[in-house]
Amino acid sequence: MTDQESMPEDHDHSIMDEPTPQAPKHIAVFMAHADDAEFLVAGTVARWVAEGNRVTYIVITNSDKGTEDPEMTGEALAALRQEEQRAACKVLGVENVIFMGRPDNSLDGRDVSLKLEITRILRQIRPDVVMCQDPSLWWRESSYINHPDHRNAGEAVITAAFPSAGNRLSFPELLAEGLEPIKIKEIWVMGPLEGDHWVDIGDYLPQKLAALQAHASQIGDWDSTDEITKWAEETGKRADPPLGYAEEFRVFHTSG
Numbered sequence: 001m002t003d004q005e006s007m008p009e010d011h012d013h014s015i016m017d018e019p020t021p022q023a024p025k026h027i028a029v030f031m032a033h034a035d036d037a038e039f040l041v042a043g044t045v046a047r048w049v050a051e052g053n054r055v056t057y058i059v060i061t062n063s064d065k066g067t068e069d070p071e072m073t074g075e076a077l078a079a080l081r082q083e084e085q086r087a088a089c090k091v092l093g094v095e096n097v098i099f100m101g102r103p104d105n106s107l108d109g110r111d112v113s114l115k116l117e118i119t120r121i122l123r124q125i126r127p128d129v130v131m132c133q134d135p136s137l138w139w140r141e142s143s144y145i146n147h148p149d150h151r152n153a154g155e156a157v158i159t160a161a162f163p164s165a166g167n168r169l170s171f172p173e174l175l176a177e178g179l180e181p182i183k184i185k186e187i188w189v190m191g192p193l194e195g196d197h198w199v200d201i202g203d204y205l206p207q208k209l210a211a212l213q214a215h216a217s218q219i220g221d222w223d224s225t226d227e228i229t230k231w232a233e234e235t236g237k238r239a240d241p242p243l244g245y246a247e248e249f250r251v252f253h254t255s256g
Contacts, residue, residue: 026054028127029190030118030157032107032149033063034085035215040190041131042092042208043201043232044247049093050204056125057089057097060114060153065104066218074104080217088214091207098125107148109135109155116171118160123179131188132157134250140193154189161187162254187252195248198239205232205245 027048031037037045037057045055063081064074082099089097098121107114122130135154139145164170166183188197201208212224229245236243 024052024054025128026056026126027129027131028056028058028122028125029131030058030060030133030153032060032133032147032153033066033104034059034081035063035088035212035218036133036150037190038088038208038212038215039228040133041247042088042211043204043245044199045094046092046204046207046211047199047201055092055094055096056127057085057094058100058121059085059097060100060118061102061104061107061149062099063104077217081215084215084217088211091211091214105149107152107156109152109159111156114156115160115164116174118157119164119171120174120177120179122160122165122184123174123182126182127184129186129188130157130161130184131190132161134189134192137191137193158187162252184254187254189250189252190247192248192250195238195250197249197251198235198243198246199249200236200243200245201232201247202243202245205229208232
């Protein structure tokens with residue numbers, strides 16, 4: 001069950017000078033684990049919130065496996081990571097967070113029950129924009145192997161957002177619950193293998209860094225400032241024209 005506190009165009013190589021339309025929007029950020037969003041999208045989230053948009057975080061797993069501490073139990077870690085995610089959200093101005101509580105290191109992007117649950121959440125909270133991880137990203141060169149939960153979360157979220165959320169005959173049990181279809185207008189893939197949109201986060205990099213530090217169980221004694229700042233700087237160089245500090249996305253505009 002969901003633990004809820006509250007409930008195509010070609011745009012190759014474009015920079016989002018206005019990353020959201022002028023009218024306020026509701027953005028749903030799906031992530032496999034607590035802290036995934038802080039690495040990938042926290043600067044953009046901080047910017048969007050400052051610009052008057054509303055953001056809901058959805059953490060799919062209970063994040064109970066990410067520790068090397070022999071004294072830590074999975075139950076205690078899951079509770080701790082919820083606290084850390086709430087603290088990070090407070091830094092960014094994100095008021096709503098949903099914890100789906102799926103077991104960590106177990107997601108299957110083809111799992112019908114997972115897609116049903118995500119579709120249910122989409123029809124409940126009714127966002128304009130959905131953000132998720134890249135289902136195509138298995139690794140980057142020889143230095144990084146992507147966690148399978150990241151890939152599988154992305155696959156399940158994209159399938160739920162399009163077409164399931166807007167398809168009346170998908171999951172008819174949701175209609176019986178009174179949950180009408182919703183057409184998701186945009187899907188933003190976070191930290192993609194190949195991006196086509198960049199958001200300038202120069203004014204919001206301090207918030208991104210502070211939100212990341214809120215995940216103390218994962219960060220430990222690591223001072224992320226230099227590495228994350230360099231990452232944002234290198235990402236900005238890929239934009240055209242270049243930006244000082246940026247986060248990168250692949251954006252899909254659906255026809256519903």
